Amino acid sequence: MGSASATSAKSGSQVPAMPCQTLRYRSASMEDAARLSEFGIRSFITTYGDRLGYLWANRWARDGLEIDQLRPKLTHAQHWWLVVEHDEELVGYAELRHTLPPSCISSDRPIELGRLYIEPRLFGRGIAERMMQLCLEQAIERQADVLWLRVWAENHRAIAFYRRWGLREVGGDQFKLDHGYGDSLYMQRELLPGPRYPLDRESGVDHE
Numbered sequence: 001m002g003s004a005s006a007t008s009a010k011s012g013s014q015v016p017a018m019p020c021q022t023l024r025y026r027s028a029s030m031e032d033a034a035r036l037s038e039f040g041i042r043s044f045i046t047t048y049g050d051r052l053g054y055l056w057a058n059r060w061a062r063d064g065l066e067i068d069q070l071r072p073k074l075t076h077a078q079h080w081w082l083v084v085e086h087d088e089e090l091v092g093y094a095e096l097r098h099t100l101p102p103s104c105i106s107s108d109r110p111i112e113l114g115r116l117y118i119e120p121r122l123f124g125r126g127i128a129e130r131m132m133q134l135c136l137e138q139a140i141e142r143q144a145d146v147l148w149l150r151v152w153a154e155n156h157r158a159i160a161f162y163r164r165w166g167l168r169e170v171g172g173d174q175f176k177l178d179h180g181y182g183d184s185l186y187m188q189r190e191l192l193p194g195p196r197y198p199l200d201r202e203s204g205v206d207h208e
């Protein structure tokens, strides 16, 4: 999949999709700060603790997601936070942010997909699909020409998901662990300008 508007990447899925009426996708607000902080920290530790070390994961998780650090970013123009609720429960979130990318990212107006996390029991149910679609729409809305991200090179599930969405590897580096180093990949996908995506009619957020 090359550059494209924000259409679904997956067809013929064999996993049962969640009934969409029980899911709500919306921009985060200040009222979400406490549970977004809790969910964000917990999901980071769950994702990486086993393989990269719980002490390391616990420290990294808190950097940026402790409630006092998170609050100002929830309303900051350089950030956009998407939350997903299943009934009343927070089951996923994503963050887009305007950051300076590494030199391997070719873009005039880049935007970073800084975080994308789902409750593990809901993996493979189409939630990430919808989140990615909404992130791409928001990126286009913000006039970005490239969506980029950094991912742990051993996070095969996430990398498979990103590839399906047309992101390709353009570089890599290392990050410090408590014992040694881990490898990161940088991935990017071009975003076409052009006609506003149909979901703009609904502003791209607050979809039930």
Ligand SMILES: CC(C)(COP(=O)(O)OP(=O)(O)OC[C@H]1O[C@@H](n2cnc3c(N)ncnc32)[C@H](O)[C@@H]1OP(=O)(O)O)[C@@H](O)C(=O)NCCC(=O)NCCS
Binding pocket: 010, 047, 115, 116, 117, 118, 119, 122, 123, 124, 125, 126, 127, 128, 129, 150, 151, 152, 155, 156, 157, 158, 160, 161, 164
């Ligand atoms: C990354 C994430 C958002 C993707 O959501 P998801 O619902 O799991 O995504 P999907 O099931 O639609 O897609 C996952 C893909 O990985 C594949 N996959 C699963 N396990 C895999 C593995 N061990 N190795 C390689 N591919 C794997 C699946 O088959 C699927 O690909 P396919 O649709 O082409 O078959 C979700 O897994 C998540 O929240 N993970 C934990 C947090 C995380 O790692 N975030 C990314 C940080 S950069």
